[in-house]
Amino acid sequence: MSAGLYIHVPFCASVCPYCDFAVTLAGEERRQAYVAGIGREAALAAADGLKFDTVYLGGGTPSALAADQLGEILGAVRGRLQVGEDTWTFLEINPEDVSAASVSAWRELEVRTVSLGVQSFDDAALGFLGRRHTADDARRALDRLREGGFATVSLDLIYGLPGQSADGWCRQLEEAAARSADHLSCYQLTIHSGTVFGRRQARGSLGEAVEPVQAELFLLTHRVLAELGYEGYEVSNFATAPRHRSRHNLKYWSHEPYLGLGPSAHSFVGRRRFWNQRRLRAWQRAVDAGCRPLEGSEELGDAELALEAIMLGLRTADGVDLGSLRSRYGVDLVELNRRAIERFCDGGHLVLDSGRLRPTVSGMAIADTLARELEVGASG
Amino acid sequence: MDNVRTFCIIAHIDHGKSTLADRLIQHCGAVEARDFRDQILDSMDIERERGITIKSNSVTLDYVARDGRSYHLNLIDTPGHVDFSHEVRRSLMSCEGALLLVDASQGVEAQTVANLYLALEYDLEIVPVINKIDLPAADVERVRTEIEEDLGLDSDGAVLCSAKEGIGIEDVLESVVHRLPPPTGDPAAPLKALIFDAEYDPYRGAVLLVRVMEGTLRPGQEVLLMHTDAHYQVEEVGLLQLRRVRTAELAAGAVGYVIAGVKAVSDIDVGDTITEAERPAGEPVPGYRPAKPVVFSSIYPMSNEEYPELAKALEKLKLNDAALTYDKDSSAALGFGFRCGFLGLLHLEIVQERLRREYDLSLILSAPSVRYRVTFADGSVRWIDNPSEFPEPGSIERTEEPFIKASVMMPERYLGQVMELCRERRGAQTNFHYLAVGRVELISEMPLADVLFDFNDRLKSVTQGYGSFDYEMLDYRDTDLVKVDILVNGEPVDALAQLVHRDKARPRALHYCERLAETIPRQQFKIAIQGAIGGQVIARTTINAFRKDVTAKCYGGDITRKRKLLEKQKKGKKRMKMVGSVEIPQSAFVAVLKTDKD
Ligand SMILES: Nc1nc2c(ncn2[C@@H]2O[C@H](COP(=O)(O)OP(=O)(O)OP(=O)(O)O)[C@@H](O)[C@H]2O)c(=O)[nH]1
Ligand code: SF4
Ligand SMILES: [Mg+2]
Helix, strand or coil: CCEEEEEEECECCCCCCCCCCCCECCCHHHHHHHHHHHHHHHHHHHHHCCEEEEEEEEECCHHHCCHHHHHHHHHHHHHHCEEEEEEEEEEEECHHHCCHHHHHHHHHCCCCEEEEEEECCCHHHHHHCCCCCCHHHHHHHHHHHHHHCCCEEEEEEEECCCCCCHHHHHHHHHHHHHCCCCEEEEEECCCCCCCHHHHHHHHCCCCCCCHHHHHHHHHHHHHHHHHCCCEEEECCEEECCHHHCCHHHHHHHCCCCEEEECCCCEEEECCEEEEECCCHHHHHHHHHCCCCCEEEEEECCHHHHHHHHHHHHCCECCCEEHHHHHHHHCCCHHHHCHHHHHHHHHCCCEEEECCEEEECHHHHHCHHHHHHHCCCCCCC | CCCEEEEEEEECCCCCHHHHHHHHHHHCCCCCHHHCCCCCCCCCHHHHHHCCCCCCEEEEEEEECCCCCEEEEEEEECCCCHHHHHHHHHHHHCCCEEEEEEECCCCCCHHHHHHHHHHHHCCCEEEEEEECCCCCCCCHHHHHHHHHHCCCCCHHHCEECECCCCECHHHHHHHHHHHCCCCCCCCCCCCEEEEEEEEEECCCEEEEEEEEEECEECCCCEEEECCCCEEEECCEEEEECCCEEEECCEECCCEEEEEEEECCHHHCCCCCEEEECCCCCCCCCCCCCCCCCCEEEEEEECCHHHHHHHHHHHHHHHHHCCCCEEEEEEECCCEEEEEEEECCHHHHHHHHHHHHHHHCCCEEECCCECCEEEEECCCCEEEECCHHHCCCHHHEEEEEEEEEEEEEEEEHHHHHHHHHHHHHCCCEEEEEEEEECCEEEEEEEEEHHHHHCCHHHHHHHHCCCCCEEEEEEEEEEECCEEEEEEEECCEECHHHCEEEEHHHHHHHHHHHHHHHHHHCCCCCCCEEEEEEECCEEEEEEEECCCCCCCCCCCCHHHHHHHHHHHHHHHHHHHCCEEECCEEECHHHHHHHHCCCCC
């Protein structure tokens, strides 16, 4: 099983009011130190012995780094870790960083999937979200990337904004399709405490959409995108063809190993999950001192792994592979949950076929409940 | 024995009993200054937090009188709230005299009268004490008149004091030693010691608080508990001086504690008499009238595994709260529990709180109910306080509910509003008369069930705190009682069923339905909540199905957190109560069954 390599680039030009990622506004000096640090961390992690076939530069805003810095990072990991020839490289990009020059530089770095943080084709929404680009910037960026010849062009959109109508949201989806995005990530707005939006929510001046509206928009999203030729292969991810699915993210959902470099990145190797220091300074201090910059780790037992496999599998259209659940973790899901599964199948939330338990779209919408309702056995 | 005085302080709630006890304790030097705290006899946390006395508490003091003689004073501080009058009664039985405290600004109130009558029932010598004379609103002359007219006591003998400011404390002590009689009893006679309270000590077993009436108690004695016929050997005796102080003996007239290695809580019956096995007394001390509970509720542990602990806790708590009664009960929704009887709603609340704090139990309580008398067509009669036992309506000839005679004392200006309040609560035969200028007593005959819920709170707010309330049981009267069932998706939830007057059935049912709709989390299907009498639906609400709960993102860094949340939810789910296929969290029961404010 080949592993995925995730590299967290924590730099952003400004912090969006809804963002709860590990990000920093740190300037050039610390960016340079960081780039060198990734190289060191990669060297330390080589001992894990993983072989990689995906590399994902996420953030933060990886495109905020200069092309030669990205080159240095990719060079370092390709040199120090076992990164295969045919590795698929992903890059997250913000529209304001897209230019003819940057596009060709990224091409040279052998990036195959670019994922553009469009968020919305509506200027008012972009203003609300505190983004630094306009809708036209996003359109131009998208055209450039299209012309750049990347294997897959993906965009991120956010929905469920206060005041956004179902029609308004449909138009966003139609525009994304019309601009021939190969892949879409559509996230319903989630307000996290500790963010600017979180504070506004605490004061009562902002709130997530109420559940019936959320449900409506969620189902609408899947329905409209299906009509536009996108397969919703995960709760928030859509692709026009299987080859455009995010093969890196799929590793998270199917319990394949992954290694994370950079602040806050998580890794999963064997039965162990471990995660890095969340803050750039703490991470930097550790790697500069020649230590793995770990903040925590856990060793997972069969019951925990099985629970994760179910929880993750039910988020995807492919569902849970019952055979592998049994062989890897010794859990016979159907045996343990005959009545519940029957009830959810009757309710149109689950489908049981050819060895898999798949959620329907309405099942995916309640994936958290399904995971909670299904018994995993002893310790679940 | 001439130098012993055993007395209690009785009064309406908040008139300053515990504060006076503080001053007496300090005056007698029974506590070091650095160990002192206000209302020192209110030793339970709940008492301190609520600022009220719940349990009687005794202390032995040494007092050197003005004439130079030394005295042993056994002081018992008592609670003022009606719900704890059982505590007062038990204290009175071990005393020769009582200080009847009256607040100089509030004057005589309902429990002042009620407690005076209790004390007279036991033939106690009474010394009236007017407290809080420091208050600007103090009106000693008016209070003297009330003592004469409402209480029929000689007000010339009233001692004036301010417990708070420490004024007149010595006068109080002097009247204790000169006006209250010493105990009688012969230290050489066969032993007779009244158990008037008990508590459970995890190391020593039951600690019995006794008043020795006759004879002498000593360590090593073989003793017999006369009601339960249990034999024990006395290990230790002593006095209560804010802590247990071991002594060589407790002779007739003494108030103190006995430890006899009693581990079987069921052997202890508060009110029982201890005698010597070798030389038993002829008759036990006349026992207490057992407390007659008026409010009933079923108590269930939050999780069924805690049932045995609840059983043990109730047994031990009962030692320390003789007014509590309980029996096994069970519910389809909530599992095994106990049907408990209480002297009032505050009593219920305190028991629940003590179980939580002292025994670390979290509980669900069913809606409080009174006890009804049901007569069947064949003439047989059954007493019913538990909705689950309510018979088929067709078989019932008549149903009666308890009525009380409520007495409300208040300044005249609140009369109108209080009469209105009584009318709302189905009060009948409402009358009033003047007690003194500007003060009236209103008498009303009301169903107890209508007083249970927040009547006292409403009264306090209507009269801005100047009204006081007391009641006595009157009789049973015909009523139109119905059993209201609450159904969730068609399944009755037995723990939520209740007995109410037909006129109140609809509002009560609707209230329950709405509360449930607020507290049951939405599920993947629609939930119908109905209130029904027999098969007829009288109230309904629905909880719409939810269709989405999945979080938007779940990538590498989210998995651990999400799994942990899921594990927690799965644990919580195990504690949910299932009614049909609907999960009801305990919090819903707690919210719905919280003492109603309707
Ligand atoms: N001004 C003034 N306040 C007093 C006096 N005696 C007591 N108080 C206050 O009255 C309140 C009630 O006092 P407690 O001693 O707790 O009354 P209690 O009679 O023991 O009350 P229960 O035990 O609940 O029946 C407290 O706030 C005291 O500080 C006094 O002489 N003067
Ligand atoms: S650009 Fe992305 S990572 Fe940076 S602050 Fe905004 S949302 Fe967060
Ligand atoms: Mg008190």
